[in-house]
Amino acid sequence: MPLLEAREIHSGYGGMEVLHGVSVTLAAGELVTIIGPNGAGKSTLLKTMFGLLTPTQGTVSLGEEDITGAPPHRIVRHGMCYVPQVDNVFPSLTVEENLQMGAFILRGGIEARLARVYELFPVLKDRRRQRVGKMSGGERQMVAMGRALMLDPQVLLLDEPTAALAPNLVEQVFQSIQAIVGSGVGVLMVEQNARQSLAIADRGYVLVDGRNRREGSGQELLADEEIGRLFLGG
Amino acid sequence: MWERIPQLIVYGLVSGSVITLGAVGLSLTYSILRFSNFAHGDLMTSGAYLGLGFLVLFSPLLPGRFGPLSFGPALIPAVLCAMAANAALAIGIDRLVYRHLRRAKAVLLLMASVGVAFVLRNLILFSAEADPLYFSHHIQRALRIGGVRVKADQLFILGVAVLAVLFLHVLLRYTKTGKAMRAMADNPELAQVSGINTERVVAWTWAVGAALAALGGILSGIENKLVTPELGWQTLLPLFAAVILGGIGSPYGAMLGGMTIGLAEEVSTAFISTAYKPAVAFGILVLMLLVRPQGLLGRR
Numbered sequence: 001m002p003l004l005e006a007r008e009i010h011s012g013y014g015g016m017e018v019l020h021g022v023s024v025t026l027a028a029g030e031l032v033t034i035i036g037p038n039g040a041g042k043s044t045l046l047k048t049m050f051g052l053l054t055p056t057q058g059t060v061s062l063g064e065e066d067i068t069g070a071p072p073h074r075i076v077r078h079g080m081c082y083v084p085q086v087d088n089v090f091p092s093l094t095v096e097e098n099l100q101m102g103a104f105i106l107r108g109g110i111e112a113r114l115a116r117v118y119e120l121f122p123v124l125k126d127r128r129r130q131r132v133g134k135m136s137g138g139e140r141q142m143v144a145m146g147r148a149l150m151l152d153p154q155v156l157l158l159d160e161p162t163a164a165l166a167p168n169l170v171e172q173v174f175q176s177i178q179a180i181v182g183s184g185v186g187v188l189m190v191e192q193n194a195r196q197s198l199a200i201a202d203r204g205y206v207l208v209d210g211r212n213r214r215e216g217s218g219q220e221l222l223a224d225e226e227i228g229r230l231f232l233g234g
Numbered sequence: 235m236w237e238r239i240p241q242l243i244v245y246g247l248v249s250g251s252v253i254t255l256g257a258v259g260l261s262l263t264y265s266i267l268r269f270s271n272f273a274h275g276d277l278m279t280s281g282a283y284l285g286l287g288f289l290v291l292f293s294p295l296l297p298g299r300f301g302p303l304s305f306g307p308a309l310i311p312a313v314l315c316a317m318a319a320n321a322a323l324a325i326g327i328d329r330l331v332y333r334h335l336r337r338a339k340a341v342l343l344l345m346a347s348v349g350v351a352f353v354l355r356n357l358i359l360f361s362a363e364a365d366p367l368y369f370s371h372h373i374q375r376a377l378r379i380g381g382v383r384v385k386a387d388q389l390f391i392l393g394v395a396v397l398a399v400l401f402l403h404v405l406l407r408y409t410k411t412g413k414a415m416r417a418m419a420d421n422p423e424l425a426q427v428s429g430i431n432t433e434r435v436v437a438w439t440w441a442v443g444a445a446l447a448a449l450g451g452i453l454s455g456i457e458n459k460l461v462t463p464e465l466g467w468q469t470l471l472p473l474f475a476a477v478i479l480g481g482i483g484s485p486y487g488a489m490l491g492g493m494t495i496g497l498a499e500e501v502s503t504a505f506i507s508t509a510y511k512p513a514v515a516f517g518i519l520v521l522m523l524l525v526r527p528q529g530l531l532g533r534r
Contacts, residue, residue: 050427072426072429073426073431076427076428076429077429084424087421087423087424088424089421090416090417090420090424090425091420092416092419092420093413093416093417093420097413097417100413101414101417101425101430102428104410104414104428104429104430105429105430105431147428
Protein backbone atom coordinates (compact mmCIF):
# COMPACT_ATOMS: atom_id res chain seq x y z
CA MET A 1 0.00 0.00 0.00
CA PRO A 2 1.44 3.42 -0.95
CA LEU A 3 2.25 5.97 1.75
CA LEU A 4 0.73 8.84 -0.20
CA GLU A 5 -2.00 8.40 -2.73
CA ALA A 6 -3.97 10.89 -4.82
CA ARG A 7 -6.85 9.19 -6.58
CA GLU A 8 -8.82 10.59 -9.53
CA ILE A 9 -8.23 14.22 -8.53
CA HIS A 10 -10.32 16.94 -10.15
CA SER A 11 -9.19 20.38 -9.09
CA GLY A 12 -8.53 23.92 -10.30
CA TYR A 13 -8.88 27.60 -9.56
CA GLY A 14 -12.20 29.36 -9.09
CA GLY A 15 -14.39 27.12 -11.23
CA MET A 16 -11.76 26.53 -13.92
CA GLU A 17 -10.85 22.86 -13.78
CA VAL A 18 -7.16 22.18 -14.39
CA LEU A 19 -6.92 18.55 -13.30
CA HIS A 20 -9.42 16.11 -14.83
CA GLY A 21 -8.88 12.98 -12.76
CA VAL A 22 -5.17 12.63 -11.98
CA SER A 23 -3.83 9.77 -9.84
CA VAL A 24 -0.34 9.43 -8.35
CA THR A 25 1.18 7.34 -5.58
CA LEU A 26 4.34 7.52 -3.52
CA ALA A 27 5.83 4.74 -1.41
CA ALA A 28 7.87 5.36 1.74
CA GLY A 29 11.39 6.53 0.92
CA GLU A 30 10.67 6.75 -2.80
CA LEU A 31 11.72 9.55 -5.17
CA VAL A 32 9.02 10.27 -7.73
CA THR A 33 9.09 13.05 -10.30
CA ILE A 34 6.19 14.54 -12.22
CA ILE A 35 7.02 16.04 -15.59
CA GLY A 36 4.93 17.54 -18.34
CA PRO A 37 4.51 20.70 -20.40
CA ASN A 38 3.61 24.07 -18.90
CA GLY A 39 -0.02 24.23 -17.90
CA ALA A 40 -0.33 20.47 -17.51
CA GLY A 41 -1.42 21.00 -13.88
CA LYS A 42 1.70 19.73 -12.10
CA SER A 43 1.82 22.49 -9.49
CA THR A 44 -1.95 22.40 -9.13
CA LEU A 45 -1.66 18.73 -8.21
CA LEU A 46 0.87 19.40 -5.43
CA LYS A 47 -1.18 22.31 -4.08
CA THR A 48 -4.29 20.15 -4.03
CA MET A 49 -2.49 17.32 -2.25
CA PHE A 50 -1.21 19.78 0.38
CA GLY A 51 -4.62 21.31 1.03
CA LEU A 52 -3.93 24.70 -0.55
CA LEU A 53 -6.65 23.87 -3.06
CA THR A 54 -9.70 21.71 -2.43
CA PRO A 55 -10.43 19.04 -5.02
CA THR A 56 -13.93 18.97 -6.49
CA GLN A 57 -13.63 15.20 -6.87
CA GLY A 58 -11.16 12.54 -5.79
CA THR A 59 -9.33 11.74 -2.58
CA VAL A 60 -5.89 12.23 -1.07
CA SER A 61 -4.69 9.82 1.58
CA LEU A 62 -1.52 9.82 3.65
CA GLY A 63 -0.84 6.57 5.49
CA GLU A 64 -4.15 5.59 7.04
CA GLU A 65 -5.51 9.13 7.04
CA ASP A 66 -7.87 10.65 4.50
CA ILE A 67 -6.48 14.18 4.17
CA THR A 68 -8.68 15.34 1.28
CA GLY A 69 -9.36 19.05 1.76
CA ALA A 70 -7.55 19.24 5.13
CA PRO A 71 -5.82 22.59 5.74
CA PRO A 72 -1.99 22.72 5.47
CA HIS A 73 -1.43 23.26 9.19
CA ARG A 74 -3.19 19.95 9.84
CA ILE A 75 -1.42 18.12 7.04
CA VAL A 76 2.04 19.05 8.38
CA ARG A 77 1.10 17.34 11.64
CA HIS A 78 0.43 14.15 9.69
CA GLY A 79 4.00 14.18 8.37
CA MET A 80 3.85 15.83 4.97
CA CYS A 81 5.61 19.10 4.21
CA TYR A 82 5.69 21.26 1.12
CA VAL A 83 8.15 23.61 -0.57
CA PRO A 84 6.51 26.12 -2.93
CA GLN A 85 8.18 26.99 -6.21
CA VAL A 86 8.61 30.70 -5.46
CA ASP A 87 8.68 32.75 -2.27
CA ASN A 88 9.67 29.68 -0.32
CA VAL A 89 11.87 31.36 2.32
CA PHE A 90 11.47 34.17 4.84
CA PRO A 91 14.03 36.62 3.38
CA SER A 92 14.43 38.94 6.38
CA LEU A 93 14.96 36.04 8.78
CA THR A 94 18.28 34.29 9.27
CA VAL A 95 18.91 30.74 8.08
CA GLU A 96 18.43 29.37 11.57
CA GLU A 97 15.25 31.40 12.13
CA ASN A 98 13.84 30.05 8.86
CA LEU A 99 14.51 26.53 10.07
CA GLN A 100 12.96 27.31 13.47
CA MET A 101 9.80 28.48 11.71
CA GLY A 102 9.62 25.09 10.02
CA ALA A 103 9.36 23.52 13.47
CA PHE A 104 6.96 26.14 14.83
CA ILE A 105 4.33 23.61 15.90
CA LEU A 106 6.81 21.77 18.13
CA ARG A 107 7.37 22.81 21.71
CA GLY A 108 11.12 23.10 22.14
CA GLY A 109 13.68 20.38 21.63
CA ILE A 110 14.53 21.13 18.03
CA GLU A 111 18.32 21.00 18.40
CA ALA A 112 18.55 17.45 17.06
CA ARG A 113 16.44 18.38 14.05
CA LEU A 114 18.57 21.45 13.35
CA ALA A 115 21.67 19.26 13.53
CA ARG A 116 20.14 16.84 11.04
CA VAL A 117 19.34 19.57 8.54
CA TYR A 118 22.83 21.02 8.92
CA GLU A 119 24.22 17.56 8.28
CA LEU A 120 22.27 17.40 5.01
CA PHE A 121 23.25 20.95 4.05
CA PRO A 122 26.62 21.72 5.67
CA VAL A 123 26.83 25.07 3.88
CA LEU A 124 23.81 26.28 5.86
CA LYS A 125 25.52 25.63 9.16
CA ASP A 126 28.31 28.05 8.34
CA ARG A 127 25.76 30.68 7.39
CA ARG A 128 23.14 30.09 10.02
CA ARG A 129 23.21 33.69 11.28
CA GLN A 130 22.98 35.18 7.80
CA ARG A 131 19.79 36.67 6.41
CA VAL A 132 18.35 34.46 3.71
CA GLY A 133 17.40 37.46 1.56
CA LYS A 134 21.08 38.02 0.82
CA MET A 135 21.81 34.43 -0.23
CA SER A 136 22.06 32.86 -3.69
CA GLY A 137 19.24 30.97 -5.38
CA GLY A 138 20.78 27.56 -4.67
CA GLU A 139 21.32 28.34 -1.02
CA ARG A 140 17.79 29.66 -0.68
CA GLN A 141 16.50 26.41 -2.12
CA MET A 142 18.44 24.51 0.54
CA VAL A 143 16.95 26.75 3.24
CA ALA A 144 13.49 26.12 1.80
CA MET A 145 13.98 22.35 1.82
CA GLY A 146 15.61 22.50 5.24
CA ARG A 147 12.62 24.37 6.65
CA ALA A 148 10.28 21.71 5.29
CA LEU A 149 12.44 18.94 6.78
CA MET A 150 12.37 20.35 10.32
CA LEU A 151 9.21 18.43 11.18
CA ASP A 152 10.93 15.21 10.18
CA PRO A 153 8.23 14.46 7.59
CA GLN A 154 7.61 11.12 5.91
CA VAL A 155 6.79 12.91 2.70
CA LEU A 156 8.20 16.04 1.10
CA LEU A 157 6.45 17.76 -1.80
CA LEU A 158 8.79 19.88 -3.94
CA ASP A 159 7.43 22.26 -6.57
CA GLU A 160 10.11 22.80 -9.23
CA PRO A 161 13.09 22.93 -6.86
CA THR A 162 15.51 23.81 -9.68
CA ALA A 163 13.43 26.48 -11.43
CA ALA A 164 15.48 29.56 -12.31
CA LEU A 165 18.75 28.09 -11.04
CA ALA A 166 22.06 28.15 -12.89
CA PRO A 167 23.03 24.71 -14.31
CA ASN A 168 25.78 24.04 -11.74
CA LEU A 169 23.30 24.80 -8.94
CA VAL A 170 20.72 22.48 -10.49
CA GLU A 171 23.19 19.63 -10.05
CA GLN A 172 23.80 20.66 -6.44
CA VAL A 173 20.07 20.78 -5.61
CA PHE A 174 19.46 17.35 -7.18
CA GLN A 175 22.29 15.97 -5.04
CA SER A 176 20.61 17.44 -1.97
CA ILE A 177 17.32 15.82 -2.95
CA GLN A 178 19.03 12.46 -3.32
CA ALA A 179 20.53 12.93 0.14
CA ILE A 180 17.07 13.69 1.54
CA VAL A 181 15.66 10.52 -0.04
CA GLY A 182 18.68 8.65 1.28
CA SER A 183 17.73 9.70 4.79
CA GLY A 184 14.39 7.89 4.37
CA VAL A 185 12.05 10.70 3.32
CA GLY A 186 9.70 10.07 0.41
CA VAL A 187 9.94 12.89 -2.12
CA LEU A 188 7.33 13.79 -4.73
CA MET A 189 8.60 16.55 -6.99
CA VAL A 190 7.42 18.48 -9.97
CA GLU A 191 10.24 19.26 -12.39
CA GLN A 192 11.02 21.18 -15.57
CA ASN A 193 14.47 19.63 -15.89
CA ALA A 194 12.85 16.42 -17.10
CA ARG A 195 15.95 14.50 -18.15
CA GLN A 196 17.96 15.13 -15.01
CA SER A 197 15.07 14.51 -12.67
CA LEU A 198 14.09 11.23 -14.37
CA ALA A 199 17.72 10.11 -14.14
CA ILE A 200 17.65 10.23 -10.32
CA ALA A 201 13.99 9.27 -9.81
CA ASP A 202 12.67 5.83 -8.88
CA ARG A 203 9.53 6.50 -10.86
CA GLY A 204 8.07 9.24 -12.98
CA TYR A 205 4.67 10.47 -14.16
CA VAL A 206 3.99 12.42 -17.32
CA LEU A 207 1.06 14.79 -17.03
CA VAL A 208 -0.52 16.39 -20.10
CA ASP A 209 -3.57 18.68 -20.07
CA GLY A 210 -4.57 17.71 -16.55
CA ARG A 211 -4.51 13.95 -17.20
CA ASN A 212 -2.07 11.09 -16.60
CA ARG A 213 -0.30 10.44 -19.89
CA ARG A 214 2.39 7.93 -18.92
CA GLU A 215 4.02 6.44 -15.88
CA GLY A 216 6.96 4.18 -15.32
CA SER A 217 10.39 3.88 -13.81
CA GLY A 218 12.75 6.78 -14.38
CA GLN A 219 14.88 4.72 -16.77
CA GLU A 220 11.85 3.51 -18.75
CA LEU A 221 10.60 7.03 -19.31
CA LEU A 222 14.06 8.28 -20.22
CA ALA A 223 14.31 5.56 -22.86
CA ASP A 224 10.82 6.19 -24.23
CA GLU A 225 10.87 7.64 -27.73
CA GLU A 226 7.63 9.60 -27.53
CA ILE A 227 8.62 11.23 -24.26
CA GLY A 228 12.07 11.90 -25.58
CA ARG A 229 10.60 13.73 -28.54
CA LEU A 230 8.04 15.68 -26.51
CA PHE A 231 9.88 16.65 -23.37
CA LEU A 232 13.50 15.75 -23.48
CA GLY A 233 14.48 17.57 -26.64
CA GLY A 234 15.07 14.64 -29.02
CA MET B 235 16.19 81.80 18.38
CA TRP B 236 19.17 79.43 18.22
CA GLU B 237 19.69 79.52 21.97
CA ARG B 238 16.27 77.90 22.45
CA ILE B 239 17.24 74.82 20.48
CA PRO B 240 18.74 72.71 23.31
CA GLN B 241 15.53 73.24 25.26
CA LEU B 242 13.40 72.33 22.25
CA ILE B 243 15.42 69.14 21.77
CA VAL B 244 14.31 68.07 25.24
CA TYR B 245 10.67 68.65 24.31
CA GLY B 246 11.25 66.91 21.00
CA LEU B 247 12.67 63.79 22.65
CA VAL B 248 9.65 63.64 24.97
CA SER B 249 7.07 64.04 22.24
CA GLY B 250 9.18 61.74 20.06
CA SER B 251 8.90 59.08 22.78
CA VAL B 252 5.11 59.25 22.67
CA ILE B 253 5.07 59.19 18.85
CA THR B 254 7.50 56.26 18.80
CA LEU B 255 5.29 54.15 21.07
CA GLY B 256 2.34 54.74 18.77
CA ALA B 257 4.33 54.35 15.57
CA VAL B 258 5.88 50.98 16.38
CA GLY B 259 2.43 49.52 16.96
CA LEU B 260 1.09 51.09 13.76
CA SER B 261 4.06 49.69 11.86
CA LEU B 262 3.61 46.21 13.37
CA THR B 263 -0.05 45.98 12.43
CA TYR B 264 0.80 47.33 8.99
CA SER B 265 3.47 44.75 8.29
CA ILE B 266 1.57 41.75 9.61
CA LEU B 267 -2.04 42.61 8.72
CA ARG B 268 -1.11 44.66 5.67
CA PHE B 269 -3.29 47.70 6.05
CA SER B 270 -2.99 51.21 7.46
CA ASN B 271 -4.89 51.23 10.71
CA PHE B 272 -6.49 54.66 11.05
CA ALA B 273 -7.87 53.64 14.43
CA HIS B 274 -4.41 53.26 15.96
CA GLY B 275 -4.39 56.82 17.31
CA ASP B 276 -7.70 56.16 19.01
CA LEU B 277 -6.20 53.06 20.60
CA MET B 278 -3.74 55.48 22.22
CA THR B 279 -6.70 57.51 23.49
CA SER B 280 -8.52 54.47 24.83
CA GLY B 281 -5.29 53.38 26.53
CA ALA B 282 -4.83 56.80 28.13
CA TYR B 283 -8.41 56.79 29.46
CA LEU B 284 -8.08 53.23 30.70
CA GLY B 285 -4.86 54.28 32.45
CA LEU B 286 -6.59 57.20 34.07
CA GLY B 287 -9.45 54.97 35.18
CA PHE B 288 -7.12 52.44 36.77
CA LEU B 289 -5.11 55.28 38.35
CA VAL B 290 -8.26 56.55 40.08
CA LEU B 291 -8.93 52.99 41.19
CA PHE B 292 -5.45 52.30 42.57
CA SER B 293 -4.61 55.73 44.04
CA PRO B 294 -6.46 55.22 47.37
CA LEU B 295 -4.67 51.88 47.81
CA LEU B 296 -1.22 53.17 46.90
CA PRO B 297 -1.07 56.86 47.88
CA GLY B 298 1.93 59.15 47.68
CA ARG B 299 4.37 60.34 45.07
CA PHE B 300 7.78 59.26 43.92
CA GLY B 301 10.23 62.08 44.87
CA PRO B 302 10.24 64.73 42.17
CA LEU B 303 7.79 62.88 39.89
CA SER B 304 4.17 63.96 39.50
CA PHE B 305 2.84 60.49 40.25
CA GLY B 306 3.25 57.71 42.78
CA PRO B 307 3.26 53.94 43.07
CA ALA B 308 -0.36 53.67 41.90
CA LEU B 309 0.78 54.44 38.35
CA ILE B 310 2.62 51.12 37.97
CA PRO B 311 -0.35 48.74 38.34
CA ALA B 312 -2.53 51.28 36.52
CA VAL B 313 -0.24 51.27 33.48
CA LEU B 314 0.04 47.48 33.43
CA CYS B 315 -3.73 47.00 33.75
CA ALA B 316 -4.40 49.62 31.07
CA MET B 317 -1.95 47.96 28.69
CA ALA B 318 -3.59 44.58 29.24
CA ALA B 319 -7.12 45.99 28.92
CA ASN B 320 -6.20 47.90 25.75
CA ALA B 321 -4.68 44.72 24.29
CA ALA B 322 -7.92 42.87 25.04
CA LEU B 323 -9.89 45.72 23.45
CA ALA B 324 -7.81 45.53 20.26
CA ILE B 325 -8.18 41.75 20.03
CA GLY B 326 -11.92 42.17 20.58
CA ILE B 327 -12.15 44.71 17.75
CA ASP B 328 -10.18 42.35 15.53
CA ARG B 329 -12.59 39.47 16.23
CA LEU B 330 -15.59 41.71 15.69
CA VAL B 331 -14.44 43.56 12.55
CA TYR B 332 -11.12 42.79 10.90
CA ARG B 333 -11.24 39.00 11.14
CA HIS B 334 -14.10 38.96 8.67
CA LEU B 335 -11.97 40.96 6.24
CA ARG B 336 -8.76 38.89 6.29
CA ARG B 337 -8.84 38.22 2.58
CA ALA B 338 -10.30 41.58 1.65
CA LYS B 339 -8.40 44.31 -0.19
CA ALA B 340 -6.26 46.63 1.93
CA VAL B 341 -8.42 49.63 1.07
CA LEU B 342 -11.49 47.90 2.53
CA LEU B 343 -9.63 47.24 5.76
CA LEU B 344 -8.48 50.85 5.79
CA MET B 345 -12.07 52.08 5.47
CA ALA B 346 -13.16 49.67 8.19
CA SER B 347 -10.47 51.09 10.46
CA VAL B 348 -11.74 54.63 9.83
CA GLY B 349 -15.13 53.37 11.00
CA VAL B 350 -13.57 51.75 14.07
CA ALA B 351 -11.77 55.04 14.80
CA PHE B 352 -15.05 56.98 14.82
CA VAL B 353 -16.79 54.42 16.99
CA LEU B 354 -13.93 54.31 19.51
CA ARG B 355 -13.65 58.08 19.75
CA ASN B 356 -17.37 58.53 20.22
CA LEU B 357 -17.54 55.78 22.80
CA ILE B 358 -14.83 57.61 24.72
CA LEU B 359 -16.68 60.93 24.31
CA PHE B 360 -19.85 59.25 25.49
CA SER B 361 -18.33 57.66 28.57
CA ALA B 362 -15.78 60.33 29.59
CA GLU B 363 -17.26 63.54 28.11
CA ALA B 364 -15.43 66.03 25.96
CA ASP B 365 -13.73 68.05 28.69
CA PRO B 366 -10.13 67.19 29.40
CA LEU B 367 -9.50 64.90 32.34
CA TYR B 368 -6.45 65.57 34.49
CA PHE B 369 -3.76 63.06 35.23
CA SER B 370 -2.26 65.32 37.85
CA HIS B 371 -2.59 68.84 39.23
CA HIS B 372 0.82 68.65 40.76
CA ILE B 373 3.14 71.46 39.72
CA GLN B 374 6.64 70.23 39.09
CA ARG B 375 9.80 72.19 39.46
CA ALA B 376 12.12 71.63 36.55
CA LEU B 377 15.69 70.58 37.11
CA ARG B 378 18.34 72.71 35.46
CA ILE B 379 20.94 70.80 33.51
CA GLY B 380 23.40 73.16 31.84
CA GLY B 381 20.87 75.86 31.03
CA VAL B 382 18.22 73.40 29.92
CA ARG B 383 15.11 72.86 32.00
CA VAL B 384 14.10 69.24 32.35
CA LYS B 385 11.26 67.90 34.48
CA ALA B 386 11.73 64.60 36.25
CA ASP B 387 8.60 63.36 34.47
CA GLN B 388 10.25 63.99 31.11
CA LEU B 389 13.28 61.89 32.02
CA PHE B 390 10.89 59.19 33.15
CA ILE B 391 8.96 59.30 29.85
CA LEU B 392 12.13 59.03 27.80
CA GLY B 393 13.38 56.17 29.97
CA VAL B 394 10.11 54.24 29.70
CA ALA B 395 10.02 54.68 25.92
CA VAL B 396 13.59 53.40 25.59
CA LEU B 397 12.75 50.40 27.79
CA ALA B 398 9.61 49.64 25.77
CA VAL B 399 11.55 49.78 22.52
CA LEU B 400 14.20 47.45 23.98
CA PHE B 401 11.44 45.11 25.08
CA LEU B 402 10.00 45.08 21.58
CA HIS B 403 13.43 44.46 20.13
CA VAL B 404 13.96 41.43 22.39
CA LEU B 405 10.46 40.16 21.61
CA LEU B 406 10.91 40.39 17.85
CA ARG B 407 14.49 39.16 17.79
CA TYR B 408 14.59 36.31 20.30
CA THR B 409 11.15 34.91 21.10
CA LYS B 410 9.32 32.31 19.06
CA THR B 411 6.25 34.53 18.81
CA GLY B 412 8.36 37.49 17.70
CA LYS B 413 10.10 35.44 15.04
CA ALA B 414 6.73 34.18 13.81
CA MET B 415 5.56 37.81 13.62
CA ARG B 416 8.54 38.67 11.42
CA ALA B 417 8.00 35.52 9.37
CA MET B 418 4.38 36.46 8.77
CA ALA B 419 5.37 39.98 7.78
CA ASP B 420 7.78 38.45 5.26
CA ASN B 421 5.52 35.84 3.71
CA PRO B 422 2.09 35.02 5.18
CA GLU B 423 1.43 32.11 2.79
CA LEU B 424 4.70 30.40 3.70
CA ALA B 425 3.97 31.00 7.39
CA GLN B 426 0.72 29.10 6.94
CA VAL B 427 2.41 26.34 4.94
CA SER B 428 4.98 25.97 7.75
CA GLY B 429 2.19 25.21 10.21
CA ILE B 430 2.35 28.56 12.02
CA ASN B 431 -0.96 29.38 13.66
CA THR B 432 -1.41 32.68 11.86
CA GLU B 433 -4.49 33.74 13.81
CA ARG B 434 -2.55 33.49 17.05
CA VAL B 435 0.23 35.61 15.61
CA VAL B 436 -2.35 38.19 14.55
CA ALA B 437 -3.75 38.29 18.09
CA TRP B 438 -0.26 38.82 19.52
CA THR B 439 0.35 41.61 17.04
CA TRP B 440 -2.77 43.46 18.17
CA ALA B 441 -1.90 42.85 21.81
CA VAL B 442 1.62 44.24 21.52
CA GLY B 443 0.59 47.18 19.32
CA ALA B 444 -2.32 48.16 21.59
CA ALA B 445 -0.29 47.76 24.79
CA LEU B 446 2.41 50.07 23.44
CA ALA B 447 -0.29 52.48 22.23
CA ALA B 448 -1.74 52.55 25.75
CA LEU B 449 1.69 53.26 27.19
CA GLY B 450 2.18 56.08 24.69
CA GLY B 451 -1.24 57.54 25.51
CA ILE B 452 -0.57 57.46 29.24
CA LEU B 453 2.89 59.02 28.86
CA SER B 454 1.33 61.77 26.76
CA GLY B 455 -1.20 62.30 29.58
CA ILE B 456 1.62 62.55 32.12
CA GLU B 457 3.56 65.08 30.04
CA ASN B 458 0.54 67.24 29.25
CA LYS B 459 -1.11 66.56 32.65
CA LEU B 460 -4.39 65.96 30.86
CA VAL B 461 -6.06 63.84 28.24
CA THR B 462 -8.85 64.64 25.77
CA PRO B 463 -10.81 62.35 23.46
CA GLU B 464 -8.98 64.04 20.56
CA LEU B 465 -5.53 62.86 21.72
CA GLY B 466 -5.22 59.98 19.28
CA TRP B 467 -6.78 61.79 16.36
CA GLN B 468 -4.29 64.63 16.80
CA THR B 469 -1.40 62.19 17.05
CA LEU B 470 -2.37 60.18 13.96
CA LEU B 471 -0.60 62.42 11.43
CA PRO B 472 2.76 62.38 13.27
CA LEU B 473 2.32 58.59 13.69
CA PHE B 474 1.96 58.05 9.96
CA ALA B 475 4.76 60.51 9.23
CA ALA B 476 7.02 58.58 11.62
CA VAL B 477 6.13 55.21 10.12
CA ILE B 478 6.65 56.40 6.54
CA LEU B 479 9.86 58.23 7.43
CA GLY B 480 11.31 55.15 9.05
CA GLY B 481 10.03 52.74 6.42
CA ILE B 482 6.60 51.13 6.42
CA GLY B 483 6.65 47.79 8.18
CA SER B 484 9.98 48.31 9.88
CA PRO B 485 9.58 48.63 13.67
CA TYR B 486 13.11 49.93 14.05
CA GLY B 487 12.39 52.48 11.36
CA ALA B 488 9.29 53.51 13.30
CA MET B 489 11.45 54.21 16.36
CA LEU B 490 13.87 56.29 14.30
CA GLY B 491 10.98 58.04 12.55
CA GLY B 492 9.13 58.73 15.81
CA MET B 493 12.09 60.45 17.40
CA THR B 494 12.88 62.41 14.21
CA ILE B 495 9.30 63.67 13.84
CA GLY B 496 9.13 64.63 17.52
CA LEU B 497 12.40 66.56 17.28
CA ALA B 498 11.51 68.19 13.95
CA GLU B 499 8.13 69.37 15.22
CA GLU B 500 9.55 70.89 18.39
CA VAL B 501 12.71 72.41 16.92
CA SER B 502 10.68 73.98 14.12
CA THR B 503 8.97 76.18 16.72
CA ALA B 504 12.22 78.11 17.12
CA PHE B 505 11.71 79.42 13.60
CA ILE B 506 8.00 79.24 12.85
CA SER B 507 4.76 79.44 14.81
CA THR B 508 3.79 76.49 17.00
CA ALA B 509 0.58 76.30 15.01
CA TYR B 510 2.58 74.84 12.10
CA LYS B 511 3.74 71.74 14.00
CA PRO B 512 1.35 69.40 12.15
CA ALA B 513 2.47 70.99 8.89
CA VAL B 514 6.07 70.08 9.72
CA ALA B 515 5.10 66.42 10.20
CA PHE B 516 3.03 66.52 7.02
CA GLY B 517 5.85 68.20 5.10
CA ILE B 518 8.30 65.49 6.14
CA LEU B 519 5.75 62.83 5.17
CA VAL B 520 5.23 64.28 1.68
CA LEU B 521 8.95 64.89 1.13
CA MET B 522 9.77 61.35 2.14
CA LEU B 523 7.12 59.86 -0.15
CA LEU B 524 8.58 61.86 -3.03
CA VAL B 525 12.25 61.28 -2.38
CA ARG B 526 12.52 57.89 -0.73
CA PRO B 527 9.12 56.17 -0.54
CA GLN B 528 10.55 53.06 1.08
CA GLY B 529 11.65 55.14 4.10
CA LEU B 530 14.96 55.36 5.90
CA LEU B 531 15.15 51.71 6.93
CA GLY B 532 12.58 50.22 4.54
CA ARG B 533 13.44 47.61 1.97
CA ARG B 534 12.60 47.57 -1.75
